[in-house]
Amino acid sequence: xxxxxxxxxxxxxxxxxxxxxxxxxxxxxxxxxxxxxxxxxxxxxxxxxxxxxxxxxxxxxxxxxxxxxxxxxxxxxxxxxxxxxxxxxxxxxxxxxxxxxxxxxxxxxxxxxxxxxxxxxxxxxxxxxxxxxxxxxxxxxxxxxxxxxxxxxxxxxxxxxxxxxxxxxxxxxxxxxxxxxxxxxxxxxxxxxxxxxxxxxxxxxxxxxxxxxxxxxxxxxxxxxxxxxxxxxxxxxxxxxxxx
Amino acid sequence: xxxxxxxxxxxxxxxxxxxxxxxxxxxxxxxxxxxxxxxxxxxxxxxxxxxxxxxxxxxxxxxxxxxxxxxxxxxxxxxxxxxxxxxxxxxxxxxxxxxxxxxxxxxxxxxxxxxxxxxxxxxxxxxxxxxxxxxxxxxxxxxxxxxxxxxxxxxxxxxxxxxxxxxxxxxxxxxxxxxxxxxxxxxxxxxxxxxxxxxxxxxxxxxxxxxxxxxxxxxxxxxxxxxxxxxxxxxxxxxxxxxxxxxxxxxxxxxxxxxxxxxxxxxxxxxxxxxxxxxxxxxxxxxxxxxxxxxxxxxxxxxxxxxxxxxxxxxxxxxxxxxxxxxxxxxxxxxxxxxxxxxxxxxxxxxxxxxxxxxxxxxxxxxxxxxxxxxxxxxxxxxxxxxxxxxxxxxxxxxxxxxxxxxxxxxxxxxxxxxxxxxxxxxxxxxxxxxxxxxx
Numbered sequence: 001x002x003x004x005x006x007x008x009x010x011x012x013x014x015x016x017x018x019x020x021x022x023x024x025x026x027x028x029x030x031x032x033x034x035x036x037x038x039x040x041x042x043x044x045x046x047x048x049x050x051x052x053x054x055x056x057x058x059x060x061x062x063x064x065x066x067x068x069x070x071x072x073x074x075x076x077x078x079x080x081x082x083x084x085x086x087x088x089x090x091x092x093x094x095x096x097x098x099x100x101x102x103x104x105x106x107x108x109x110x111x112x113x114x115x116x117x118x119x120x121x122x123x124x125x126x127x128x129x130x131x132x133x134x135x136x137x138x139x140x141x142x143x144x145x146x147x148x149x150x151x152x153x154x155x156x157x158x159x160x161x162x163x164x165x166x167x168x169x170x171x172x173x174x175x176x177x178x179x180x181x182x183x184x185x186x187x188x189x190x191x192x193x194x195x196x197x198x199x200x201x202x203x204x205x206x207x208x209x210x211x212x213x214x215x216x217x218x219x220x221x222x223x224x225x226x227x228x229x230x231x232x233x234x235x236x237x238x239x240x241x242x243x244x
Numbered sequence: 245x246x247x248x249x250x251x252x253x254x255x256x257x258x259x260x261x262x263x264x265x266x267x268x269x270x271x272x273x274x275x276x277x278x279x280x281x282x283x284x285x286x287x288x289x290x291x292x293x294x295x296x297x298x299x300x301x302x303x304x305x306x307x308x309x310x311x312x313x314x315x316x317x318x319x320x321x322x323x324x325x326x327x328x329x330x331x332x333x334x335x336x337x338x339x340x341x342x343x344x345x346x347x348x349x350x351x352x353x354x355x356x357x358x359x360x361x362x363x364x365x366x367x368x369x370x371x372x373x374x375x376x377x378x379x380x381x382x383x384x385x386x387x388x389x390x391x392x393x394x395x396x397x398x399x400x401x402x403x404x405x406x407x408x409x410x411x412x413x414x415x416x417x418x419x420x421x422x423x424x425x426x427x428x429x430x431x432x433x434x435x436x437x438x439x440x441x442x443x444x445x446x447x448x449x450x451x452x453x454x455x456x457x458x459x460x461x462x463x464x465x466x467x468x469x470x471x472x473x474x475x476x477x478x479x480x481x482x483x484x485x486x487x488x489x490x491x492x493x494x495x496x497x498x499x500x501x502x503x504x505x506x507x508x509x510x511x512x513x514x515x516x517x518x519x520x521x522x523x524x525x526x527x528x529x530x531x532x533x534x535x536x537x538x539x540x541x542x543x544x545x546x547x548x549x550x551x552x553x554x555x556x557x558x559x560x561x562x563x564x565x566x567x568x569x570x571x572x573x574x575x576x577x578x579x580x581x582x583x584x585x586x587x588x589x590x591x592x593x594x595x596x597x598x599x600x601x602x603x604x605x606x607x608x609x610x611x612x613x614x615x616x617x618x619x620x621x622x623x624x625x626x627x628x629x630x631x632x633x634x635x636x637x638x639x640x641x642x643x644x645x646x647x648x649x650x651x652x653x654x655x656x657x658x659x660x661x662x663x664x665x666x667x668x669x670x671x672x673x674x675x676x677x678x679x680x681x682x683x684x
Contacts, residue, residue: 084313097348100341108483180358184478194485198465200478201356206495209475213488 036148044130049140053120068112077126161216168215247333288404296386301400318365331385357476387455394437
């Protein structure tokens with residue numbers, strides 16, 4: 001009844017093709033105080049990630065794990081990030097869940113067993129939410145963790161995907177998400193093709209699952225290409241500054 | 245109260261059983277536990293039992309003003325409570341990670357899949373809508389809370405009847421149950437969660453994990469589906485790495501399970517309807533079984549126990565009777581005595597096998613070998629003299645610690661006690677063995 005999300009010519013509302021990503025721009029090392037930091041823009045979705053650690057356990061010492069590092073994630077989205085002004089930036093169920101999911105993703109990706117009895121803090125802040133916030137947060141956090149020099153199995157690259165009229169759409173924007181179709185968020189380790197997190201909402205017939213999953217995986221690999229370029233460029237700049 | 249940790253041997257036992265495709269309660273890999281649905285006297289009240297996991301669901305409704313951005317839609321609210329009644333480890337009134345996860349999963353499973361027509365809950369657009377509240381209480385925790393909770397929520401919603409209302413001009417009239425028959429909610433489909441537990445980094449997979457199995461699992465994948473095979477929610481959790489094929493296989497299994505459960509739910513609802521119409525007895529008291537030992541009826545476990553006795557006898561007849569140990573104290577040096585040869589202590593496997601690993605490798609084999617040799621060890625020691633049975637160099641029987649008497653007996657005593665407690669089981673035997681090897 002609403003908007004036509006995919007035109008007959010195969011274009012989406014913002015002029016993209018079905019499998020096309022929005023423009024990704026990213027920057028590493030944006031803060032001096034943090035051990036690692038990164039800023040990412042995926043279309044109009046903007047996220048900032050900061051990493052502290054590995055450091056001593058803060059707060060109750062009982063939380064220390066004898067065999068691996070504790071990963072602590074906090075997600076917050078700015079009050080001005082959405083169309084309606086939010087009441088508070090974090091603490092509601094949705095933000096808590098997002099924090100949990102980020103923690104789970106990075107517990108799987110970071111080689112936590114190398115830093116027993118220590119803690120790694122990842123703070124993510126969404127400045128503008130225009131669809132795919134989880135994906136943007138994961139991608140920003142990956143860059144920040146890399147910037148901090150914490151060893152990981154691989155990049156974690158995330159992307160969302162939807163399904164409209166028999167076609168899987170990659171990297172949904174806010175308009176496409178709000179239309180109420182199925183949406184899937186996937187965090188992938190591109191080298192091995194392993195899934196660190198999989199989440200899906202709304203109704204999708206089982207037969208189409210593979211198609212959507214495949215689209216999300218392909219988009220995540222595309223994200224990886226972009227992030228890899230960002231990291232290489234950052235390293236090059238840093239080495240030039242150091243005079244090597 | 246903190247959760248009692250699972251002991252290492254229990255953990256290993258469970259994992260080993262799973263590797264051998266066996267489950268403690270006799271189920272197959274893809275089997276669910278028994279599901280039992282019972283209804284309370286009120287509408288919208290039910291208890292769902294999944295094995296021993298019990299969840300109470302209660303739906304209530306209220307007329308409220310709608311949310312600003314959705315003026316014509318009713319409000320759905322879900323709340324799952326993990327009380328200390330269910331398990332001592334749950335803390336009351338605290339939003340734990342588990343609770344947040346479960347609540348969000350329920351919300352996403354039932355609200356975001358639009359299984360209830362929220363527009364039919366609107367009374368006056370922009371002014372009055374129904375708020376439907378689903379309260380779920382976990383009464384007993386025996387694993388797989390989410391499946392039980394999702395079944396309880398959808399059953400309670402299906403069973404619920406809201407009072408009828410009529411609107412005339414600006415006036416809203418609410419009718420009591422006596423005046424007009426209450427109206428059921430309009431439900432489009434019934435999403436049901438199915439949990440898959442992964443073990444050994446995704447090598448093994450179990451449906452409907454029990455509490456014990458949940459403790460040793462690596463990760464969990466929850467798929468919510470309706471009987472039309474439409475996936476409503478997927479959520480992976482725990483630190484496992486999944487592969488695409490695993491997810492697709494799980495979704496196939498979930499499809500089958502959901503059809504079975506939906507049928508069961510519909511049958512239960514029909515039964516309740518019939519009993520209510522006929523005016524028979526209904527409510528929890530009728531359906532709750534007395535679970536004391538004195539109860540007349542025992543639930544049968546689905547394990548084939550027909551040839552257990554024969555098998556047990558076979559095992560007993562094959563086993564060699566333990567030979568009697570002749571207690572003859574041996575004097576090694578003045579001041580020490582020893583009775584018999586002693587059998588290797590199987591309790592200390594962990595430390596020992598680790599040590600063995602270092603100089604031999606293949607600890608598992610060593611453990612099995614040790615276990616097998618124990619019988620023969622006893623025999624030989626009984627027959628032969630002390631010098632003969634050195635053949636058994638693999639087991640650690642011949643390695644005993646001789647406490648050398650010193651000039652200062654008092655001091656030594658305290659020393660040796662601490663030495664035997666701390667060092668003896670781990671370090672001394674190894675040293676000894678190494679020496680022997682060198683000699684050989």
